[in-house]
Amino acid sequence: MRTVKIAAAVLVASVSFVAYSAHAAGDLNLICSADVVICEMMKDRFEKETDIKVNMVRLSSGETYAKVRAEARNPKTDIWWAGTGDPHLQAASEGLTQEYKSPMLDQLQDWAKKQAESANYRTVGVYAGALGWGYNTDLLTKKGLKEPKCWADLLDASYKGEIQIANPNSSGTAYTTLATLVQIMGEDKAFDYLGKLNANISQYTKSGSAPVKAAARGEATIGIVFMHDAVAQTVEGFPVKSVAPCEGTGYEIGSMSIIKGAKNLENAKKWYDWALSADVQSHMKDAKSFQLPSNKSAEVPKESPKFEDIKLIDYDFKAYGDPDKRKALLSRWDKEIGAKAN
Secondary structure, X not given: OHHHHHHHHHXXXXXXXXXXXXXXXXXXXXXXXXXXXXXXXXXXXHHHHHOOEEEEEEOOHHHHHHHHHHOOOOOOOOEEEOOOHHHHHHHHHOOOEOOOOOOOHHHEOHHXXXXXXXXXXXXXXXXXXXXXXXXXXXXHHHOOOOOOOOHHHHHOHHHOOOEEEEOOOOOHHHHHXXXXXXXXXXXXXXXXXXXXXXXXXXXXXXXXXXXXXXXXXXXXXXXXXXXXXXXXXXXXXXXXXXXXXXXXXXXXXXXXXXEOOOOOHHHHHHHHHHHOOHHHHHOHHHHOOOOEEOEOOOOOOOOOOOHHHOOEOOOOHHHHOOHHHHHHHHHHHHHHOHHHOX
């Protein structure tokens, strides 16, 4: 009888330990600013490999910045993964994110490390991608339109109502477009260009990748997006061709930041290190994600647009990630473009 009692006690203790161990893994509150397919894949893989429960919300980078800022006194988020680097840099400069030097830093490309250094290690680069557009080849032929090869081409009157781009207030992709044009043309000429382009825009979407998805479905002819988002539609079998603008173009450094005051800080650091690993980044292509990975040892998908094949501008991430600069550009866009949007 005594043996049975001891065995029962050991069993109860074992069950209690297992329950405690499972509970000890804890939670992670994540905002993902990439496409929902890659967000879900990352979430599922991390949960399986760590036993940490991920509470994930998918928001664009502009929306995420606004949410993190609004919740600064009582953060609901632990970590923000992906999305264009400008809002991450803005959050860093405002003290909304916290410093973390990952042991993975030495494994990263120089552009990813520079992103971290410029923000005093309050953010880091996780992938990169060039800005351009994708167009529906079937629609272009059917409507007798010329292939748009340059930024200037998009102003042609034949494209009236044929183009979609996101709103730069909600979309990092569209803000990168705005900042790119300002750097190529100068601010006044860039806004003059955007005013003329507005005549050809059928819709300003909330999400940065939505315009090329609309083009893939035949709801628009041209979508101004990061080129890897256009490539993803081509790989899916849609008649979409990617274009790198002839005058030159900007690019994004998709970033990752730990929120200051994160309630699950250790789990946030685990995600941070995990997401920077070569193995994880090599599997991004499994979710039809074709950005350039930041880990030097990660496999680069053969479909990914390569920087060496694109005329890139010397994009000033620090200047255009500055809160005052960003606020000024968005305010001007609202007054001169958004107020007249179709």
